[in-house]
Amino acid sequence: MKGADFKGRGTGRQPANIYQKSKLVLDHVEGIDIPEYEENPSTQFFPVSSKTALSFNDSPDLPLNYSVNPYQGCEHGCIYCYARNSHQYWGFDAGLGFESNILVKKDIVSQLKREFEQKGYEPHPIMLSGNTDCYQPAERKFKLTRQILELCLAFRHPVSVITKNSLIDRDIDILKELASHKLVHVYFSINHLDPGLKLLLEPRTATARLKLKLIQKFSAENIPCGIMVAPIIPGINSEDVTKIIEAAGKAGAKKAGYTVVRLNGQIKDLFEGWLETHFPDRKDKVMHQIEQLHGGKANDSAWGRRIKGEGPLSQTIAGLFKLAVHKYIDPNGRMPEYDMSHFKGNGQMKLF
Template sequence: MNPNVPKGRGTGNRPANVFEKSKLVKEFPEGIDAIDAETGPLTEFLPVESKSVLSFNDSPDIPFSYSINPYQGCEHGCVYCYARTSHQYWGYDAGLGFESKILIKKDCIGLLRKTFEKKTYRPSPIVLSGNTDCYQPAERKFKLTAAILELCLEFGHPVSIITKNSLIDRDRETIRALAERKLIHVYFSINHLDSRLKQVMEPRTATSEKKLDLIRKFSALGIPCGIMVAPIIPGINLEAMPQLIQQAGAAGARKAGYTVIRLNGPLKELFQDWLETHFPDRKNKVMHQIESLHGGQSNDTQWGRRMKGEGALAQSISNLFRASVNKYMDPQRTMPEFDFTQFKRNGQLNLFNP
């Protein structure tokens, strides 16, 4: 274990913010400087104000238009997380700062209510969350996700959740009520079945066993569940995909999807350091395979390719995924269509503008 990685964190590094002209550097002259990461920083929860609550997406390779992110930054500590780069816009680093400086959008509930009440608003599925996990540890204290779900139930608005945290079980009654009205889809992000890998790659997420148990419990309650095998990291978790899909299908999952890893901005530095710490014998091979998926580079912004990759390895991953889904998931179990006629504005059913 790298001594510079605090317990329960994905990284101890603080890569320079690309938007900052200066950066903090420690030279450790004469060995007298202390290493902050040895003890690790306490998490700071920082309230912020939002101009708008819904984030609009027009990327053709993302299957939703609107998302809500009640939190920015994430204590889960997933070393590969693409959301790390966005933390730089707030003036923080994409490494340890992303995991320890959590921005809380306390005004998001009021803004969402006002949005739903606008005469010009037309309901469209909202994803919780498109960036950072809506059930990360901060949710236990601030309960913004719970309030958003209750608001969606009040207005009859469709919502989709994706999470890596078992805290979602706290809100199962609200989620079940939404499911009864065909207003919710729940996806669990599961990309491995190895608890030891979880401890170093996704330190503060729920174990795969807990998430599979929740799929089983939610499915029994009539809550439609799916899984996202994301991200797939060749040489690290690819081989687990068939067994993972098999177990998810047996638990009641109705749908599966996947993405491959991409390392934009400072993620490459963070991930290479992580490989050097935990899988030094595989470092070069894993990086070469990642680059082969993305046109010879680890970063990728090209629509389509950035999510699934291209080339021989990408085709092999696609084939393995399709074969696993065809073999282990019941084609008769599908995600129900959202019922937009449930939407009401100011307490009135919106029958004429679904």
């Protein structure tokens, strides 16, 4: 089943869950098995409990070691999303199931509060989110991200937010207050400037134009903003890198970073199917260039290389990016250092 069959979805494919021995299908009257979804399903939300709010990683590729993920699965439908594979742990598929079955961590705020209050807890900047977007459409209904930001403000705890969604504008009041205490960095993920490509590549995200407007608006309110050009996909969006950084710099972005695409696990098959549907004429070229970045394979788990790639193509991308940042991002406009000196944890909040 082709991804183009379902409007507003990154893919209509439903690959088998590698952790399950059986697969749910509908039995056709003529004895033909058909996929679970014949039509675009409505999104379902599943409330779950979490054992801990903070997720720890020791990756040298990431600037922050702790993250908070209020949701698993993501309606944004970005075809390249590395988080798709992890949705199989919950019994869903990495394709359409990832986009239409959203796990909502109903107790994430109370869990995080308990962790802040633990004796001996040391504050460290946390990332919202490290896995799926904390401002995906589900946030409009459940407001967990807003509550987490309110908690960080109450405890004076530093937080970094990254999103592809304009819903973050709803919380500008809290972000302004956090920024006044040097407790927040905001990053917008922008990897293209073409609204048409957005509809295919990451269908339910905000347009680049809207995100650039928010950078301008937030910067005017002294909320420090940066961008992530992520991921860069050779032959798809790689020609836009300089233009994206130029536009972000003009809007007020203080910092820029990037990653190149990698296609681990089932993402490779999903992405190849997406190329076959939307860009069949360049499918082979795009896949070969991705493989050039990752030692001859589309997947990659090697530290460093998995994020920036290696080889001549990687060097070309790095050179273009560095030149654009030098030209368009104000070198004096760095993100402010977090101020963790006023943290109110270790049981202090219990006094109120």
